[in-house]
Amino acid sequence: METLILGAGQFGRRAATFLQKSKSSIAIVDNNKEALAQVTGKTQIFESEAIEFMQKNLERYEWIVPAIPVHVALLWLFSEFKDAGRQFEKISVPEQVTVPNPFWHNGTLYASLASHLCPEDCPEPDGYCTVTGEERKEPLYRILSELKVPDFTVNVLQSHQLAPGVGGLLVRELKELREEFKSGKSSRILATSCGCHAVIDAFTIK
Numbered sequence: 001m002e003t004l005i006l007g008a009g010q011f012g013r014r015a016a017t018f019l020q021k022s023k024s025s026i027a028i029v030d031n032n033k034e035a036l037a038q039v040t041g042k043t044q045i046f047e048s049e050a051i052e053f054m055q056k057n058l059e060r061y062e063w064i065v066p067a068i069p070v071h072v073a074l075l076w077l078f079s080e081f082k083d084a085g086r087q088f089e090k091i092s093v094p095e096q097v098t099v100p101n102p103f104w105h106n107g108t109l110y111a112s113l114a115s116h117l118c119p120e121d122c123p124e125p126d127g128y129c130t131v132t133g134e135e136r137k138e139p140l141y142r143i144l145s146e147l148k149v150p151d152f153t154v155n156v157l158q159s160h161q162l163a164p165g166v167g168g169l170l171v172r173e174l175k176e177l178r179e180e181f182k183s184g185k186s187s188r189i190l191a192t193s194c195g196c197h198a199v200i201d202a203f204t205i206k
Contacts, residue, residue, distance in 0.1 A: 002027070003063040005043075005169065006050040008035035008062070012067035014120070016043045018163035019065070027061075029053045029125065043080045051075045055083075058175075062170040066159075066192075071108065071199045073157050073169065073192050078203075081179055087206040091190065097149055102142070109200040113140050113195075121164040139195035152189045152202065154182070159194040167194050181205060 003019055005012045008030035019026050020041045032038050036045050050068055054076055058064075066072040080089045092107035099111035115135060116128065122130055129136060139205035140201060145156045157177060159167035169192070181188070184205075191200040 002061045003065060003162070004029065004054065004061040005032075005059070005065040005067055006054060006072060007067035008032065008039055008045075009067060012065075013039055015065050015163070015166045016041065022163065023169055028193055035090050051189070055079050058171060062171055063162065064147075064171060064174070065162065065166060065168045071190075071192060071201055073174065074201050074203070075189075076174070077178060077181060077190075081181070081205070088203050089206065090201060090203045091187075092202065093200055094149055094152065095112050097189070097198070097200070098196070099144065099147075105200070107176065109139060111144070111198040111200060118196065119165070122196075124161045126195075129196075136178055137196075140167045141191075141193035141195065144191045144193055144198060144200070148190070149189055152187045154189045156191045156193055159192055160193065 002025040003029040005015050008028050012028055015027055016028055016039060027046060028039055029048050029050050031047060031049050033047060039045055054064060071110045081088055092108040101115055103110040116131060116163060127136060141156050141158045147154045155177060157173060159168060159169060162168040165200040187204050189197050189200060189202045
């Protein structure tokens with residue numbers, strides 16, 4: 001089971017430390033030599049721009065762990081379709097999109113079931129908040145999958161918990177998303193979401 005971590009900063013190195021205990025093969029990619037030099041343990045190291053490396057080497061991995069401050073699934077899709085001659089244009093998420101605890105930045109919408117700062121090692125338990133004990137009837141990715149936005153198709157990519165505080169994207173699900181986007185022109189909303197937090201972007205495919 002091969003896993004690729006994008007980013008060798010604090011969160012990427014932490015993810016590598018946790019995943020070395022449970023995954024058979026771990027790799028980490030970053031274009032920062034100094035950050036890569038701090039990676040310890042049995043982890044393959046690659047010096048490269050993260051999204052570009054992911055795109056070129058996706059077939060080698062089962063899991064992608066985003067540890068860079070971008071919407072990884074969105075930028076990967078943009079790169080994939082640019083190479084295929086399709087045009088993606090990022091637009092602002094429509095204001096009528098209603099999510100828990102919304103935060104907007106440069107047209108991107110962030111959502112969270114928590115109104116507090118979460119611990120780095122949150123185990124993301126089913127049905128309740130590990131900090132407050134508050135009941136949570138549905139995970140955020142399921143709530144977002146029920147969004148209805150006029151003139152937009154909503155897609156939700158789940159971030160699965162691989163270790164406490166470490167979320168991973170299943171490569172098989174990334175490929176399924178890519179196949180769905182191949183047909184026709186459309187306006188889309190893409191959310192990448194774990195049980196409690198999400199990043200949401202909107203775009204058009206031409």
